[in-house]
Amino acid sequence: MTAPDTNSAPGASAGGDGPAGAGPTATLAPPDKSPPVANTKKHNIRVSPAVLDAAGKDSDALLQSLHTTPAGLTQAEAEARARTAGPNEVAQERRRGWFMRLLIILRNPLVILLAALSSISFATGDARAGAVMAGMVVLSATLRFVQEARADAAAAKLKAMIHVTASVFRDGKALEMPLRDLVPGDIINLHAGDMIPGDVRVLTAKDLFVSQGTLTGESYPVEKFHDSDPKASNSPIDLKNICFMGTSVESGTATAVVVVTGVKLISAPWPARSRKKRRQPASTAA
Numbered sequence: 001m002t003a004p005d006t007n008s009a010p011g012a013s014a015g016g017d018g019p020a021g022a023g024p025t026a027t028l029a030p031p032d033k034s035p036p037v038a039n040t041k042k043h044n045i046r047v048s049p050a051v052l053d054a055a056g057k058d059s060d061a062l063l064q065s066l067h068t069t070p071a072g073l074t075q076a077e078a079e080a081r082a083r084t085a086g087p088n089e090v091a092q093e094r095r096r097g098w099f100m101r102l103l104i105i106l107r108n109p110l111v112i113l114l115a116a117l118s119s120i121s122f123a124t125g126d127a128r129a130g131a132v133m134a135g136m137v138v139l140s141a142t143l144r145f146v147q148e149a150r151a152d153a154a155a156a157k158l159k160a161m162i163h164v165t166a167s168v169f170r171d172g173k174a175l176e177m178p179l180r181d182l183v184p185g186d187i188i189n190l191h192a193g194d195m196i197p198g199d200v201r202v203l204t205a206k207d208l209f210v211s212q213g214t215l216t217g218e219s220y221p222v223e224k225f226h227d228s229d230p231k232a233s234n235s236p237i238d239l240k241n242i243c244f245m246g247t248s249v250e251s252g253t254a255t256a257v258v259v260v261t262g263v264k265l266i267s268a269p270w271p272a273r274s275r276k277k278r279r280q281p282a283s284t285a286a
Contacts, residue, residue: 047199047236047244048260054201055239056230062201066257068185070203072169081183088182088198088261090245095156101148105141114140166197182258190254196243200256202226207252212237214246221250 054062063069073081096104105111114137121130165176167189174189179197182188188197190208202208202224209221216237225240236242243256 050259051199051201051242052236052239054257054259055242056228058228059203059226062257066185066259068187068257070187071172072187073183073185075170078170078181078183078186081185082181085183086262087180089180090262095152098145098149102141102145105144105148111137111140164195166194167191182261184258184261186258188256188258190243190249190256192249192251192253194249196245196247196249197261198245198258199260200243200258202241202243203255203257205252205254208254209250209252210243210247211250212244212247215244224254226254 057065114133118130118133118137121127121133164179166179166182167174168177168182169175169187169189170177179195182197184198187203188200190196196210203226205224205226208224210224211221212218223240224243227241229239229241237244245260
């Protein structure tokens with residue numbers, strides 16, 4: 001007997017272009033070259049369409065669409081936009097009135113239990129026990145009401161002592177203004193340690209690194225650039241020329257234009273203030 005010819009089907013043994021039935025090794029699948037699952041993780045973050053539109057425009061086109069200039073807005077124009085866009089605040093804290101605060105205190109299960117026992121004691125003729133439990137209810141509710149009122153007043157005073165500002169160009173001059181006064185179209189300066197006052201598009205950058213841990217949980221800062229990004233990104237957080245509100249500058253300097261402020265999502269460029277634009281129908285806005 002002669003040994004089988006192992007060289008008769010080279011395509012089968014080497015994984016070449018031979019037929020599928022040439023040998024047992026012809027059915028082996030090629031190695032998987034897909035990237036690891038960890039690298040395909042995407043962040044589910046929703047942003048305004050205006051931010052995505054700003055990322056794909058160059059600086060001149062973006063400033064023109066926002067009706068602003070590298071020298072910033074005028075004070076009059078900024079005040080007019082503030083009346084439309086509202087304050088640059090994500091959420092406004094609502095202080096409870098004294099009636100709602102007292103109602104929450106009285107809804108405590110222990111207070112309700114003592115009040116019920118006090119009522120039963122009065123109904124069964126045990127006025128002494130009922131009076132004692134009623135006094136405990138009044139004393140407990142009064143002490144808690146006073147303590148919460150004092151704590152809220154102290155917290156309000158501490159909050160009033162904290163002033164977070166941003167360097168904004170108004171009338172061609174750099175001014176330090178509270179974050180709540182910023183409007184779309186403002187030109188801002190960014191330095192190390194600054195908080196991003198809104199969703200902004202970077203116009204110029206020098207070694208700019210931004211910490212996005214509040215959004216993505218990443219421990220390392222991300223470098224940002226001023227170049228336009230015309231390609232659609234799989235995740236908005238991957239945009240290299242956009243900085244999001246709530247993040248902070250780790251190092252470097254930059255100038256940027258504010259695109260979106262507060263909780264209002266602007267889906268189209270800021271409208272012109274001319275009469276011709278005002279007469280256009282609302283359906284023209286994106």
